[in-house]
Amino acid sequence: MNERKYPPVTGIAMTSLGLIVAGGIYLSAHLPQHVPIGPAVVLLVLSALLMAYNIYSLTRVKDFPWDRFFAVAKWSLLAYLVIAGLIEYAFLHNHLRGGPLVVLTLSLLIFAIHVPTLLGFTVARYYDPEQEVAGAPAA
Amino acid sequence: MTDVAIPPIELHEAPPASPPIEIPDFEIVPRAGLVFAAVAAVALIAAIESNKLWPLEFLHVSAGAAWTIIDLFLGLVLGPIMGAMPVPARIQFTTRLMPKMVVIMPIAVTLTLAAGWQLSTHLGTNLTVHPDHGWVVASMIVVGVMSVIALGFLEPANIAVLIELKKPRPNPEVIEHLMKRFVYSAGVLGLMQVATLVIMTKLGSG
Numbered sequence: 597m598n599e600r601k602y603p604p605v606t607g608i609a610m611t612s613l614g615l616i617v618a619g620g621i622y623l624s625a626h627l628p629q630h631v632p633i634g635p636a637v638v639l640l641v642l643s644a645l646l647m648a649y650n651i652y653s654l655t656r657v658k659d660f661p662w663d664r665f666f667a668v669a670k671w672s673l674l675a676y677l678v679i680a681g682l683i684e685y686a687f688l689h690n691h692l693r694g695g696p697l698v699v700l701t702l703s704l705l706i707f708a709i710h711v712p713t714l715l716g717f718t719v720a721r722y723y724d725p726e727q728e729v730a731g732a733p734a735a
Numbered sequence: 736m737t738d739v740a741i742p743p744i745e746l747h748e749a750p751p752a753s754p755p756i757e758i759p760d761f762e763i764v765p766r767a768g769l770v771f772a773a774v775a776a777v778a779l780i781a782a783i784e785s786n787k788l789w790p791l792e793f794l795h796v797s798a799g800a801a802w803t804i805i806d807l808f809l810g811l812v813l814g815p816i817m818g819a820m821p822v823p824a825r826i827q828f829t830t831r832l833m834p835k836m837v838v839i840m841p842i843a844v845t846l847t848l849a850a851g852w853q854l855s856t857h858l859g860t861n862l863t864v865h866p867d868h869g870w871v872v873a874s875m876i877v878v879g880v881m882s883v884i885a886l887g888f889l890e891p892a893n894i895a896v897l898i899e900l901k902k903p904r905p906n907p908e909v910i911e912h913l914m915k916r917f918v919y920s921a922g923v924l925g926l927m928q929v930a931t932l933v934i935m936t937k938l939g940s941g
Contacts, residue, residue, distance in 0.1 A: 610887035617879040624852070625872045629863060668894060671764075679845045682779060686849040689783050690856050711886050718891035719898050722913075727904045 602721055603653035609714045612646035615639045616703040623696050633695040640699055640706070647710050654717065661723040669716030676711050680704040757823065758905070761830045763897045768838030775842050783853045791854040798846035799935070803928045805839070806881075810925020814918040822907060825914065830900060833893050840885070848878065860938070867938055874934045881927050889920040 619639035623631055654660060684704055687697065775798075782790035813832075817825055855861040860871050896913040899905050 606887060606891070610883055613883050613886060614879075617883055621872070621875045621879050624861070624875055625868075626863065627861065628856075668898070672894075675841065678776070679841060682776060682845050682849050683852075685780065686783055686852045689786075689853070711890070714887065715891050715894050718895045722895060722899060722906070722909045724906065727902045727906060 600721070602657060602717075603650075605650055605654060605717045606714060608646050608650045608653075609710050609717075612643045612650070612710055613707065615643035615646070616706050619643070620700060620703055623700060627692065627696060628690065631696060633699055636696075636699045636703075640703055643703070643706055647706055647713070650710070651713065654713075661720045664723045665716035665720040667716075668719045669712040672712035672715045673708065676708040680708040758826055758900055759830050761834055761897075761900075763834055763894070763901065764837050765834050768835065772838055772842040775846055779846050779849055782850055786853065786857060788854075788857060791850050791857060794846050794850035795854050798843045798850065799931075802840070802843045802847050803931055805836075805843070806921065806924045806928045808925075809836075810921040810923070810928075814921045814925070817914070818918050822911075826900065826910070829896065829914070833897055836893060837897070840890075844882070844885075867941075870934055870938050874931065874938070877927060877930045877934065881924055881931075884920055884924060884927075888916055889924065892917040892920065 616639065619636040622639070623633070623636050654665075684701060687700055692700070778790075779794060782794050817828060820828065852861070855871055859865050860867050862868065865871075892913045896910055896917065899909050899913065
């Protein structure tokens, strides 16, 4: 198996997703009544920072197979943008406006970017060029 | 579909003289399944737009039931069976099951969540004054935790194992590692779905 050391992308991505899920639950539990968005904004900013750090830490990995990463991430990005769009549509249909709409939209955007990042990373980390040559020994 | 025979993979657990592992040809994302997913997405938009009780309840209950039952069955019944299967049988099973899961699960979860939110708005159960509001928030928390586990562990393992199996020389160690991750995540999600059943039957009973 590929024993290269990678940054803790999965753990950071799960923490980041956990933060936006917590913010989303906080807002959804109060809507449609007025809800102070401060706690949700803090969770969103922390989640965005973790996502930015995750992507930055991947760019620092030497010889990371980006072609493998993007081969998976681009299609999953499309799929998760559609999923995020459907959830956003449910909120818009219920006349959600103002601060909560902005926070939920940005949360969905982080979700739609971070999940494909995680999928692309999981595939790319197990990439071994030797496996692409038929007849060459694996691992 | 054609079957491809790959030569034996010489690794720690594979004896040098083992017969070739048969890997069936498969699509990582079945195109026919995408048509089904697109139809379901259109049905969801129509149901939300109509804001009528029956279509919303139909989509929320049917997709939610599919999500719950698949997680329970996969986590507590199929998972342990897969874990006990010999590697060639597991590969045959995986290449037939997992591509379907790649299409079914995301659309089932999206239908459940979006139709559920609209249904909750329609019934007023998402209002803080509603007597069942606490149960609705509890369901959001359970779904939130399950989503993070599914998106962080299960889905990446599912995709990565299929891509590994598509390689000319798949690495059995990687497959074993990812399958373990998939089966354990499915087990945890299966157990958490029991909480969903408790909450949803309570909400249904009033």
